């Protein structure tokens with residue numbers, strides 16, 4: 341496969357609209373889940389992408405007001421995967437925007453998925469997130485398992501190839517299809533790839549269920565760009581052993597990554613070990629946290 345030529349961007353600003361962590365001494369609300377507002381400038385084009393919608397729109401609307409962010413100016417929504425803590429606020433956000441807007445996701449996002457941790461419950465998209473209801477509220481669905489060009493310098497990963505031997509042991513969730521119970525391998529997990537001029541690739545993920553190293557390897561493979569500048573998002577090291585966290589950090593270090601900004605499902609042990617390994621290159625996400633990355 342020939343690499344996809346994605347072009348470059350000049351500037352990326354990422355604002356955490358909601359994270360599990362409200363931040364110390366903060367005016368913002370924390371709520372289990374994630375929603376990131378990504379503003380991208382490439383030449384005279386400027387676009388705003390909302391990656392994920394938290395588990396409800398309430399904290400996002402509250403935090404946006406305190407950040408002076410007008411959600412009506414969002415150009416598109418990307419859903420990283422089906423989990424309720426990333427998709428639960430979708431209809432509420434669409435109502436707030438009140439006009440037609442692209443909603444990009446993997447086609448498998450509509451399957452129902454369950455967990456028994458700590459008891460049997462549905463953890464996929466809420467039932468109100470039907471294709472019909474999303475369309476009725478202005479969501480123009482673009483469903484693909486392939487990388488999708490978003491704008492100059494920005495693509496989605498599409499379905500991520502699982503190539504490492506230590507990642508993607510999965511989380512203990514399952515599907516029920518034609519009366520059969522099967523393990524849910526979260527094939528719908530996708531991330532955003534941004535190529536920052538003279539810096540390299542920035543990958544922004546929701547939960548990294550495909551494994552952050554798998555996601556980065558997949559990114560290098562599909563773009564042909566070897567310089568990975570940074571990763572932002574949930575790294576899902578929450579229940580990972582020290583061995584897996586250490587292997588993840590070793591792989592990130594081998595890629596010479598400059599920025600790791602992690603939150604949500606990264607877990608305290610993961611946060612601690614990443615902050616020790618990357619020192620000033622490490623930042624902890626929390627509601628209201630703003631990151632600004634400009635080309636050199």
Ligand SMILES: [Fe+2]
Nearest residue numbers: 423425547605
């Ligand atoms: Fe999550």
Ligand SMILES: [Fe+2]
Nearest residue numbers: 421423547549
């Ligand atoms: Fe998740």
